[in-house]
Amino acid sequence: MFKKIQSLFLGKALKTTELTSEKYSIVWGLPVLSSDAISSVAYACEEILMVLIPALQIAAYKPLGYVALAITVLLSILIFSYRQTIDCYPNGGGSYIVATDNLGKTPGLIAAASLTIDYVLTVAVSTCAGTAAITSAFPSLLPYKVIITVALISLLALGNLRGMKDSAKLFGIPTYLFILSILIMILTGIFKVLVLGQTPEAAVQLTEPMQDLTIVLFLRAFSAGCTALTGVEAVSDGIPNFKEPSQKNAKIVLGLLAGIVFVIFGGVSYLATMYQAVPFQDRTVVAQIAIQIFGQHSIMFYVVQATTAVILVMAANTAFADLPLLLSYLARDGYIARQFSSRGKRLSFSNGIVLLFLISSGLVIVVGANSHHLIPLYSVGVFISFTLSQFGMFKRWFRTKEGNWKHKALINGLGGTVTAITCVIIAVNKFFDGAWIIILCIPFLVLVMTRIKRHYEKVRENLKVDKEPSELIFKQKMPNHIIVPLQTINKSFIKSLNYSLVIGDSIEVYHVSTDEEQTKKLVEKYNKLGIDISLVIEQAPYRNVNETLINYVDKKQGELNKCEMLTIVMPQFTIYKWWYKILHNQTSMFLRQSFKKRRNVAVVTIPYIIHE
């Protein structure tokens, strides 16, 4: 039943050998891996204006152009930088891998921790913003925004559990629709003003500038706009998900991504200047522009809003496509639990997807689906990983000195320096708004991952066979000492006793007495069995039956010779209805927990099925 439901939602199981058929073409890889980057463009312009307008008022639009230009320059540097990464890391060149490879373990882990946090925030922030777009269209849904957001995250998780190709189609089309509708908006907007000569009406009358543009203000605006660059990492991290030739395909997708970001970001900034859009209104900057161009109740206005909402949700999907992959690398290297490295029935990294679903849903519930509480935490992490990745590449060129390495090192070094500065600016600006949480979380995660690694190494050391393995195997038959605890003489006891007769010859039946009368009757019944096995009885005046048994086992264990084992034979009831299980003393479970801490005590559980 459960399996049927599972396969209905997730699709049928796939064989490991079917792995290659589940990879992206350029057409479907582009929307899946670029939606994060493209969707952030939708609000990057607004973020910049939110810094500039309060200070500069009407004079804000000129620096907007410069900031946008600076960001596109940074984008170009990043694209060139990451093309180089793709060339060098055909199996996926995420910051974690590049930083580990070139800078060492700790920088690698810092990059991994930063990215992990950022992916989780991407899911939470994007779905909250997507929900906000939905509830803006249908305000009656506002009270259910937490439920809607969690439902969206669940849909994404389900889609990704189904496997990669399916999710590419499911999530790719809306990204293309968004790109298309924004392009139509840009072209129409420019056409109306430049060709038809219409004069846009400003929604808000801005005053004269209150101050001049300062370098601090410019840098703040620049760092605010840098959200447009989040998500660029995704492509180089996802190389192994591409069809062959995967490196070439990834580079093409990266180039297309840059082109789309350039056009959309530049176009929206230009329209914002032309139509004098002002943030802090009920409507977003993009919505204000769309209304001015298409009219308040036009279909195109709703299309722009709807595709914006959808692409924000799709951006969360980038994290679902990528974080499980990153976690699988970390698990393979032993920094997090092994379970994250194994593919599920449908070949996706199910555990990573489920974890991401749980944490991001939790965050959404905690902040009440209000993304404003999370935005200050966002993008610090991604710039840390950019920086580490690029300095890693920078160092690599000095090590390998391959080909045109000086030129390439320059690109990576420049990129790394610029992103490092940006990262510091973001961290300083947003420190008290919540960035401090991230600055605490990253070292904490690094510490945890280091500890996990050390633990796995200890376990391996513990289990390693030092001598020649064949020498360790018993050459002669060892004695087997068996204890069968007795409570009542019933079928399950007899089954356990019979099993003991099969596996050994040094058997003892053991009973803890809390009531003299009952024990007397038990002994009579036991003697009637007519077996030649001694019955040991101990008193438990404090009614602590388990403790008494454990003490006895410890005593017997102390009498063993080296390599001899003591075996406890216990019945294990199987009751099919779970709600009846609590009706039975969880004694055997408790005892098993205690015995597994004793290295010479083997526990045999003899199943006894209760028929209802």
Add this chain to the structure above:
Amino acid sequence: MFKKIQSLFLGKALKTTELTSEKYSIVWGLPVLSSDAISSVAYACEEILMVLIPALQIAAYKPLGYVALAITVLLSILIFSYRQTIDCYPNGGGSYIVATDNLGKTPGLIAAASLTIDYVLTVAVSTCAGTAAITSAFPSLLPYKVIITVALISLLALGNLRGMKDSAKLFGIPTYLFILSILIMILTGIFKVLVLGQTPEAAVQLTEPMQDLTIVLFLRAFSAGCTALTGVEAVSDGIPNFKEPSQKNAKIVLGLLAGIVFVIFGGVSYLATMYQAVPFQDRTVVAQIAIQIFGQHSIMFYVVQATTAVILVMAANTAFADLPLLLSYLARDGYIARQFSSRGKRLSFSNGIVLLFLISSGLVIVVGANSHHLIPLYSVGVFISFTLSQFGMFKRWFRTKEGNWKHKALINGLGGTVTAITCVIIAVNKFFDGAWIIILCIPFLVLVMTRIKRHYEKVRENLKVDKEPSELIFKQKMPNHIIVPLQTINKSFIKSLNYSLVIGDSIEVYHVSTDEEQTKKLVEKYNKLGIDISLVIEQAPYRNVNETLINYVDKKQGELNKCEMLTIVMPQFTIYKWWYKILHNQTSMFLRQSFKKRRNVAVVTIPYIIHE
């Protein structure tokens, strides 16, 4: 460490033989078992006036006298009735026992369910009311009322977990202080008016009566005042908790209880009439009277308020003393989980105490420590159990025809009839205020208890040895088929393999392959061991290692002869730090869960301790 903290809070463990020294004398039994009944007097008078004053205004005080008289008559009937019960049931004559014994299983369970609900409500309502008294004195504590209430319940639970004698002293003194302070108030109040001739000033000027006293109004007032009678049951339920002669002591306590209730209830009603106290004020009726008698800022006013608050909390203690005992009877009879019948380290029924703590705290949190939401649910249950208990006694006299049985049957029959009518009146009046919840809960609990009983019977039937037990025991050595799953050749595998060599001779090592390369290496290593045990390898193209193993076990199981067992030998890692446990595939746990459903499959767990 945990044990030290436990013994600090709960006291040292006690032997079963120390049980008799933990019983009540009359002096300490009275306050422990009667605080519920006595404390309800504190608000019974107010409940009556809340019905009468809106209808009758100034004319309300005369019928108050009649209602109080009717209730004291009912109390006398109940006392005589319960004295007879104590005579007949020396081991505790709670409604559950009396109803089961005389009316049958279902009436007994109805009584038990009603009482259980009522005990839980007693705890919740009384502690909420107690907290309200505290917060009335210190309004700054108002925001913390839920925390305070839960803290009070925790204290009661801890006190009761410590054991009975300690709790009797801990909880007895405040009851006596309450009785004393109310008596002082009554005497001073009467003295001031009758001897000193003072004329009390009415707090509120009442108008002339709006209507005449009707029989419906009278019955409603009567049923409201019946809360004064809750808690009478406690004494006869607690007979085995008394020192010898326990029946005689219980009857003395019951008589004293009746006397105290008579004096306090009568006295407070008389004072209310004399001082024209009016409910619906900021202050309770008792508080209004105390202010008029002692003055607003007098010490005695605060003493009355404080002892009222304390006795309300003590009333909750009656439930803590009594419900675990009732649950132990139900558990002994198999209607609820067995765990409730066993005494803890300190000889109290710990599980019942903990359950009562959890449910009542939960209720308090749900209603925000506001007892008004719970009061309509209250007292329906106790009157159902009164009725069943007395009709049970009534039927008993007709069966036994002992001594002066007609006279005794008359008393019980009268009591039963009156409480039955009262019960119907309460249920009708409070139906839509919440009594319907109780009327649904009681049959639900009865159903659950019946199902649990049936389940326990099924289990017993399943385990019962039909034939002569000695015939079932194996007379000859049976073969033992062993499967040792192999993942990696390490120390824990070798330990498991060695154990298999000890317990049997038909051994098979079994490996599930998900990666051809790794499997090849494994086989090479295995062959080097130089043992004469076959290695079975199966492929798992869908990476479902566990399923493959389980299917193989099922196949082998099918080949067994009757009574033969298959043994799976699995290593069990012990990792001391719990947070590292999640890092290891919970495979063995999952497999054990599956195998325990297979009647011929025994699972041996070989402990392997990982040293950090």
